[in-house]
Every structure is written in structure tokens, then in C-alpha cells.
Amino acid sequence: MKPRRRIAPGAVVWLLVGVAYFFIPLAATLLFSLRDDQTGKCCTLANFSYILHDPTFWKTIRLSFVVALETIAITLALLVPTVYWVHLKVPRLRPLIGFLALVPFVVAPIILVVGLLDIYRGSPEWFYASPYGFLATAYVILAFPFMYFSLDTGFRSIDVHTLTEASQSLGAGWPTTLWRVILPNIKAAALAGSFLTLAIVMGEYTIASLAQFNTFSVFVQYINQNKAYPAGAVTIIAFAITWAAMLALLAVGRGRTAPITEGEK
Amino acid sequence: MTPSKHDLSRPAPAGRERRRPSFAWLGVLPFLAYATAFLLLPAANVLIGAFRSPNGGWTLDNVATLFEEPYRTAFKNSIEVSLVTALLGGLLGLMIAYSALREGTPKWIRGSLTTFSGVAANFAGIPLAFAFIATLGVLGVVTTFMTETLGINPYDHGFSLFTKTGIEIVYLYFQIPLMILVIAPAIDGLRREWREAASGLGASAFQFWRHIGVPILMPSLLSAMVLLFGNAFAAYATAYGLTGGSIGLVPIVIGFFLSGDVLDNPHLGQALSFGMFVVLGLMMLAYIPLQKLSSRWMR
Numbered sequence: 001m002k003p004r005r006r007i008a009p010g011a012v013v014w015l016l017v018g019v020a021y022f023f024i025p026l027a028a029t030l031l032f033s034l035r036d037d038q039t040g041k042c043c044t045l046a047n048f049s050y051i052l053h054d055p056t057f058w059k060t061i062r063l064s065f066v067v068a069l070e071t072i073a074i075t076l077a078l079l080v081p082t083v084y085w086v087h088l089k090v091p092r093l094r095p096l097i098g099f100l101a102l103v104p105f106v107v108a109p110i111i112l113v114v115g116l117l118d119i120y121r122g123s124p125e126w127f128y129a130s131p132y133g134f135l136a137t138a139y140v141i142l143a144f145p146f147m148y149f150s151l152d153t154g155f156r157s158i159d160v161h162t163l164t165e166a167s168q169s170l171g172a173g174w175p176t177t178l179w180r181v182i183l184p185n186i187k188a189a190a191l192a193g194s195f196l197t198l199a200i201v202m203g204e205y206t207i208a209s210l211a212q213f214n215t216f217s218v219f220v221q222y223i224n225q226n227k228a229y230p231a232g233a234v235t236i237i238a239f240a241i242t243w244a245a246m247l248a249l250l251a252v253g254r255g256r257t258a259p260i261t262e263g264e265k
Numbered sequence: 266m267t268p269s270k271h272d273l274s275r276p277a278p279a280g281r282e283r284r285r286p287s288f289a290w291l292g293v294l295p296f297l298a299y300a301t302a303f304l305l306l307p308a309a310n311v312l313i314g315a316f317r318s319p320n321g322g323w324t325l326d327n328v329a330t331l332f333e334e335p336y337r338t339a340f341k342n343s344i345e346v347s348l349v350t351a352l353l354g355g356l357l358g359l360m361i362a363y364s365a366l367r368e369g370t371p372k373w374i375r376g377s378l379t380t381f382s383g384v385a386a387n388f389a390g391i392p393l394a395f396a397f398i399a400t401l402g403v404l405g406v407v408t409t410f411m412t413e414t415l416g417i418n419p420y421d422h423g424f425s426l427f428t429k430t431g432i433e434i435v436y437l438y439f440q441i442p443l444m445i446l447v448i449a450p451a452i453d454g455l456r457r458e459w460r461e462a463a464s465g466l467g468a469s470a471f472q473f474w475r476h477i478g479v480p481i482l483m484p485s486l487l488s489a490m491v492l493l494f495g496n497a498f499a500a501y502a503t504a505y506g507l508t509g510g511s512i513g514l515v516p517i518v519i520g521f522f523l524s525g526d527v528l529d530n531p532h533l534g535q536a537l538s539f540g541m542f543v544v545l546g547l548m549m550l551a552y553i554p555l556q557k558l559s560s561r562w563m564r
Contacts, residue, residue, distance in 0.1 A: 007371065011364035015374065018361040021441060022381055025396040028406035032399035040404075078296050085292035093293055100300050102553075106545040107308045108499030110516040111538040114523060115307025118314065118535070141304050196387075205390045205502035206516075210523045221391045221506060228404070231395050238392035246384045 026239065033232030040229070047233035056219055057234070064216035067131050068201035071139040072194045075147045078140070080190065083151045084182055087160045094152075101148040104141055109206040112138060117211060131213045138207050142200055147193035154189025191252040199245035203238065311542065314535030327536035339513040340540060343498055346429060346514065350436040351493035357437070358444020359486065365445075366452050379449070382442035389439045394506030397435045401426045427508050435507055436500065440493050447492060451485035451559060488555035495548040498541070515541050 034043040037050070051057050086094050104112070116138055120128055127133035163185065167177040183190070205217035220238055224231045318324035330336060364370060365378045400407050403420060412418040425431060455478060463473045501516035510517045515537055522534030 007369045008364075008367065011367060011370050014357075014360045014364040015370075015378075017357070018378070018441070018445075021357075021438065022385055024407065025393075025400045025438065028400035029396045031406050078299055082293050082296040085289075089289040089292060093290060097293070097296070100304070102549060103300075103304055103308070105495060105499075106542060106549050107304065107311075108516070108541060108545060110499065110501045110519050111311055111541055112304070112307050114519060114534055114538045115310040116303065117523065119306055119310050137303055140299070144300075144304075199387050203387070203390050203392070205506070206520075209502075210520060217391050217502070220395075224391065224395050224398075224506065225509075232399055235392040235395045235399070239388060239396075242388045242392075243384050246380070246387060250380055250383065 029232050029235050029239070031232075032229060033236050035229045035232070037227065037229045047230040048236075050227075050230045051223070051233045051237065056214075060214055060216045060219040063131060063214070064202050067136050067139065067215070068198045070132060070136045071143055071201050072197050074136065074140050075143045075197060076190060076194070079144070079147050079151055080183065080186070081178060083148065083155055084160065084178060087155045088164060097148065098152070101145040104145050109138075109142060109204070110210075112141060113207045113210050116207075131208075131215065134211060135208060135213050135215070138211075139197075139201050139204065142204065142207075143193070143197040146196045146200070150189045150193035150196070151186060154186040158185045188252050192249050195245045195249035195252070199242050199249075202241050202245070308542070311535050311538040314532050315539035317532050317535075319530055319532060327530070327532045328539065330533060331536055331540050335513055336515075336518065336537065336540075339515045339518045339537075340544075342429060342513055343515040344544070346432055346436065347494045347497040349433050350440045350497045351490045353433075354437050354440025354493050355444050355486065355490040358441045358489075359448055361441065362445040362449050363452055366449060368457070378445060382445040385442040386439050386446060389500065390502035391506040393435060393438060394503050397426060397431075397438070397507065401431070401434070427511065429512055432504050432507060432512060432514075435503055436497050439503075440497060443496060444489055444493060447489040448482075448485060451482055451489075454485075455481060484555050484561075485559035488552055488559050491548055491552045491555060495545055495552070498544060498548070 031042065033047050034045070035041060035047075036044050037047060082097070086097060107115075116134070120134065127137075160182070163181050164177055167181040172181070203217060204215070205221065208215040209218050209221070216238070220231075220234050223234050315327055316323055316325065318326065331340065361378070365375050397405075399405055401419075402408065405426070408419060426434070459477055460473060463477055468476070499516065501514075501520060504512065504514050504517055505520065508517075510521065519534055519537045519541070522531075522537070
């Protein structure tokens, strides 16, 4: 047995490069956000206060959050039964769904919005002009690959056939089986996909701005263009949202992936 | 996908329950309908629209226009930015991931690296652009620091954040962590036994990498870099937030068409989208086989 090796000097250098790249822009933004808007001097919380007292901030952040929840609900309602059904009954369709899940990477958001705007231009006002209609619909497509791959992994780790048969032999119908047997078993995968979707929707700018909806990101861009130091504050808030969603994702993921990674070693 | 074929290929479910599996595929219909309406139809709209002329009928003029200025430069810029950030992001990500995973590095570093990478890979767009304006902009913290402490203002020496180089620096912020996340499982797949076996047979560290490490990692490396290329090529918000559109990248130009700043031929926006679609499609065609190849060593 070899004695435990110490960390290699080369590794330290590369890791420091990574740490610097990650933290310097964040530290700079934080410093920026603490400067006085008039004099540029440090340190004041006035910029955060300015943002938090802006009614548009609350309006847009609520809008983005509700759209995110709606997107998550639609994506789950669409994908959980589909992925379940594919695993249970039609495994030969799995490559088809997996292929469709790669399409949004080729049809990038900017391409998607060009097509969507053109196709649905004549559609009813309640859909086309509403963030809860048009925007949420488009976001489901953005969320689809991430939710699909998360759910697919989740379903692969459980025995769908046995669970379903057990549930049905106890007299449960399809809705009960799906809701009370399958869903609790893939909860971690569904939650992981949901938090990733939350992070994506809260930060999405391309489709929202080009389809002219005033979401949180559009508000952030407006502040960026008009108010240098409050822009630092709103950027920190946006970063905190991404951070929170990712930590939640990791927290639900830890319970799920730990046994898998241990099995691999 | 035909029901009858499906019937035959599926083994009988042990006679326990009588079912009509010929209709089982109907269960995925709601999903397929949604994907058709909001993913495939918009894609088809762009592909067809690129070949339509403003007064109806088919034409190749729109696509031919892509090879003229300013669109030619937009494609050149986009491809250049994507290539540079895929290569640099790929190499830096690889070195950082390997440093975190290699023997001797404390285990907690690995966990925190995954966390930070997850956050940074998703911290793109408008806020990221501003974070770099606050860092390396004209009044940025690092710019000010360099000017006051070192006496060198980078803006006096030809540097600007609001150029192609600036966009590349900012893109690396999400490219490096994406590389780390994608390549980490492949590095994990380089099993220690292989290294020990190689050194047991008298191989030097260089020989191990030359004959075992790099050949095994190569498909994963290439597929990860292809993914990074596509990631940068499709990005719109970060570049827009940084430059307000003064650097012509393809998504930026498409954005101008959509927001109505350019009003001659509506099909040109679709043609540009079609051009992007072709580039990203080629990326996917390279990615899928490389992905298959790279998963060969991962169990």
C-alpha cells in the first residue's frame, strides 16, 4: 500500500485558475452593487433598497415565477405519464422520445421563437399575447430535454413493471397507480428536473424579450442599460436565484444519486 | 412504430392480463402532439420559410443572401467565437476537472466543484453580461484596480470587453463549468487499475497518457467540445446584454429581424435561422456518434 499522496502542485494551480474565474466577476459585481449611485463610493445598501422598492421588480419576478411554476406543471403532466408509459408498454418508442429530446438543442431558442411567432401570429389574444399562454408553452419545450433525461434516469432505476402489477393487483386503477405508486418513486428525478426548469425560466431572456413579455430578465436588462450601480444589485439577486435553484437541485439529487455512484465504484 | 409490428415483437405478458398492446403507442400521443405543435412545426416553419419568396413561391435567394455581407461576417463571427470558446473552455475545463478528480486532491474539492460548476453553467445571459461589465468594463473593478495599482489601463492598450474577445471571455464563464460537468464522468472512467497496470509494466506517466489515457478520453473530449460549440453558437442573451448587438453574431442579427429593426424581407430572418439550424444540426450529427463511442468505457 502506497502512502496517501498529497495534492499535486499542478492541480493547485489549475484549481486556483478555476476559483478565480468563478469568484472574481461575482466579487466585482458585489462591490459594484455596494457603491453609491451618485458618487460611486463604497459602501451602501441603497442600490438593493432601490431595486426592492421598485414595483416593477416585484411584478416581473412574480410573473417569471408563476410562468416557471406553470412550465414545471405542464412539463411534468406531459412527461411523467409519457415516460412511464414508454418504460412500461412501448420501450421501442424510447429512442424516438430520446431523439425528440435532442431536437431543442438544434432548434435553439432563437430559432424556436422565430417559428413560434410566425405560426401563432393569428392565434387568439389570450394565448398569443399572454405570458401564461405563449411564453409558458415555449418554455415547456426548453424544459423538455432536461426534464426528460432526469425522468428517464429516474424511471430506469425503478422496477416499473413490478410496481405497476403490485399496485393493480391491489385494485388500483391507472390514476391511482401513477399518483400514489409511481410518482413517489420518481420524486427525486421530478424535483431535480423541476429545479433546473425553475433556474432556466427565471433567467430566460431570448424568447421573453423577442416575444415582448416583461419578465424578470427583461427587467434586469432594462436596469443594466439605465442604472449602473443598481444593476449590480439586481445581478446579485439574479445570481442568488440561480444559486438557490441549483442548491435545491443538488439537495434532492444527493439522496438519489448516492447509491448509483457507489454502485459504479 | 406500426401497431401490428409491435404486436408481434412483444412477448405475450404471460397470459395474466388481456390487453390490446396494438394501441399502447396511443399513450404517447398527447406528448407527440405537443412536441409537434410547439417544436416540430416551428422548426418546419423556419425550414420552409427560408425558401419562400416575399410574394409567394419558392426561391433560393434568401439562403444565397446568407453568403453576402453582413450575414457572412455574422456567421464567421459566430463560428469563430464558438470554436475559440469550445477549445479554450474545453482545455481549461479538462485541466480543472482532472485536477479536482486526480489522486491526492481532497475529496471535498470534487463535491464543491460540481456545485459551483452547476451554478456557473446555468448563470448565463443578462446577469452574467453585467457581472463582467462590473469586472472588466470601462469602470469595472478589475479595470480600475489595474489602472490605479499597476498603472496600466487595459483600455489604453487595445483591450475592450465589448468586442469579440470580450464575448469570448464572458462565454468561457459558462463554457468551462459545462466542460467540467460533462467530462468529469469520463475522467472517473479512467480506472486506477489501468494506471497501476501500466506502471506495473514499466510505463512512464507520459507513456500512460500517450497510449491509454488520451485515446480513451478522446471521444469524450471531442463530444464535450462539440457540445460546447453548440452551446456558444446558440447563445443570444449574453452577447446581447454585453454589447447591445454591436457585434454581429447570427442570433443577434436574427434578434434584429424579430424586433423589427430590419424590415425588408421577413423570410431573411427565417433563412438566418435555417443557417443556424444547419450548423447546429451538423454539430448534433458529430455529437451523437462521439457520445456513443465515449460511453463505451463507462459502465
